[in-house]
Amino acid sequence: MIKSKLVKKQRIIFLFLLAAIFLTIIISMGLGYSSVSYQRLLPTLMGEGTFKEEFVLFSIRLPRIFITLLAGMALAVSGAILQGITRNDLADPGIIGINAGAGVAIAAFFLYFPIEAGSFVYILPLVAFIGAFLTACLIYIFSYNKHDGLQPIKLVLVGIGFSMACSGAMIVLISSAERQKVDFIAKWLSGNIWGADWPFILAILPWIIILIPFTLFKSNILNLLSLSEAVAIGVGVSVERERIILLLTAVALAAAAVSVTGGIAFIGLMAPHIAKSLVGPRNQLFMPIAILIGGWLLLLADTIGRNVVEPAGIAAGIMTALIGAPYFIFLLLRKT
Template identity: 75%
Template sequence: MIHPKTIKKQRILFFSLLALILLTAFLSAGIGYSSLSFNRLLPTILGNGSFKEEFVFFSVRLPRIIITLLAGMALALSGAILQGVTRNDLADPGIIGINSGAGVAIAVFFLYFPIQPGSFIYMLPLVAFLGALITAFVIYIFSYNREIGLQPVRLVLIGVGFSMALSGLMIVIISSAETQKVDFIAKWLAGNIWGADWPFILALLPWLIVLVPFTMYRANRLNLLGLSEPAAIGVGVSIEKERIIFLLVAVALAASAVSVTGGIAFIGLMAPHIAKSLVGPRHQLFLPICILLGGWLLLLADTIGRNVIEPSGIPTGIVVALIGAPYFMYLLLRK
C-alpha cells in the first residue's frame, strides 16, 4: 500500500511541474529571433493579434513547443521503461543505440527511397520504429544468456558499442549523398528540432495516446520486473514475455520522438532518475512525474538553444548533451 503522504507529495509535484511547463512555454513563445511582446501573447492566443503576431505564434512557436513537449515525454518514458526492464540505471534509448538504429533507418529512407510529400511525415515514425526495433533485437540477443537471462551491464556496454558502430555506418551512408540531403541528416544527428509543424504533431501524438496509458496500466508489471528473477517468477510473471512487450513500447516511444526531433540522448536517463529521487521507485508514482520532467527538460533545452546564438541557435540535442553527459558520468562513477 502506498502511504497517503507519498501520494499527496506526488500530486503536488505533478501540478507544480504542470505550472513550470506552462511558465516555460510562455517564455519560449515570447522570446526568439522574431520576438513577441509578452503582453501581446494572450490577445494573440485569443485571436486578437496582428497578422505577424498570429503567424509567429501559431505557425512557428506553438507547434515547436508542443513537439518538444511530446518528444521529451516520449523519451523520458522510454528511458524509464528501459531502466525497469534491464534493472540498469544507465539505460537510455540514446546511450544504448536505439536512437542510432532509428537514425540509420531514417537516413537510408531519406536518401535512397522516393519521398511522397503527403505521406513522408507519417512514414518517418514507422521507418524509425523498424530501424530501432531491429537494433534493440540484436542488442537483446547479444546481451542474453540462457543460463542467467538478460545481463543488464552487458546490455549497456553492447548498446554503447552498437551506437558507435551505427554512427560510423551513418557517416558511410551519407558520404556519397547529395549536399542538401547530407545537411538534413547532419542536423538530425545534432538533435535539431526539425519537425516543428502541425502535421508532425499529428504524426507523433497517436503513439503517445496509445502507449502512455498502456504503460501506466501495466506499471505494476515493471515493479515486478525490478525484483530478482526467482521472485518475479514466484508471483506469476512471465519475465521474457513482459520484457519483450515493454521493450517494444520503449522502442516505439523513442523512435516516434527522434523521428521528428533528431538524435537526442540523455532525456531518458535524467528524467527517470530525478523522478525516482522525488517520489520513490514505484512506477505508479514516478512515471507521471518522469513524463512531465522529460517534456519540461527538452522544452527548456530547446528554449535555451534557440536563443543562445541568433538566428540559427544551437541544436537542442547539443544543449541536452551538455547537461546530460556530466550527469551520466556522475551516475557511472556512483554505480
C-alpha cells in the same frame, strides 16, 4: 500499499511541474529571433494579433513547443521502461543505441526511398521504429545469456558499441549523398528540432496517446521486473513475454520521438532518475512525474538553445548532452 503522505507529495510535485511547464511555454512563446511581445500573446492567441504575430506564434512557436513537450515525455517513459526491464540505472534509448538505429533507418529512407512530402511525415515514425526495433533486437541478443538471462551492464556496453556502429553506418550513407540531404541528416544527428510543424505532431500523437497509458497500466509488472526475475516468476509473471512487450513499447516511444526531433539523448536517463529521487522507485508514483520532467527538460533545453546564439541557435540535442553527459558519468562512477 502506497502511503497517503507519499501520494500527497506526488500530487504537489505534479502540480509544481505543470506550473513550471506552463511558465516555460509562456516564456518560449515570446522569445526568439522574431520575438512577440508578452503583452500581445493573449490577444494573438484569441485571434486579434497582426499577421506577423499570428504567423510566428501559430506556425513556428506553438508547433515546436508541442513537439518538444511530447517528444520529451515519450523519451522519459522509454528510458523508465528500459531501466526497469534491464534493472540498469544507466539505460537510455540514446545511450544504448536505439536512437542511433532509428537514425540509420531514417537516413537510408530519406536518401534512397523518394516519397511524397505529405506521406513522408506520417511514414517517418514507422521507419524509425523498424530501425530502432532491429537494433534493439540485436542488442538484446548479444546481451542475453541462457544461464544468467539479460545482463544489465553488458546491455549498456553492447548498446554503446551498436551506437558507434550505427554512427559509422550513417557516415557511409551520407558520404555520397547530395548536399541538401546531408544538411538534413546533420541536423538530425545534432538533435535539432526539425519537425516543428503541426503535421509532425499529428504523426507522433497516436503513438504517445496509446503507448504512455499502456505503460502506466503495466506499472505493477515493471515494479516486479525491477526487483528480480525470481520474484516476478514467483507471482506468476511471464518474464520474457512481458519484457519483450515492454521493450517494444520503449523502442516505439523512442522512435516516434526522435523521428521528429533528431538524435536526442539523456532525457530518458535523467527524467526517471530525478522522479525516483523525488517520490521513490514505485512506477505508479514516479512515472507521471518522469513524464512531466522529460517534457519540461526538452522544452527548456530547446528554449535556451535557440536563444543563446541567434538566429540559428544551438540544437536541443547538444543542450541536453551538455547537461546529461556529466550526469551519466556521475551515475557510472557511483555504480563502479
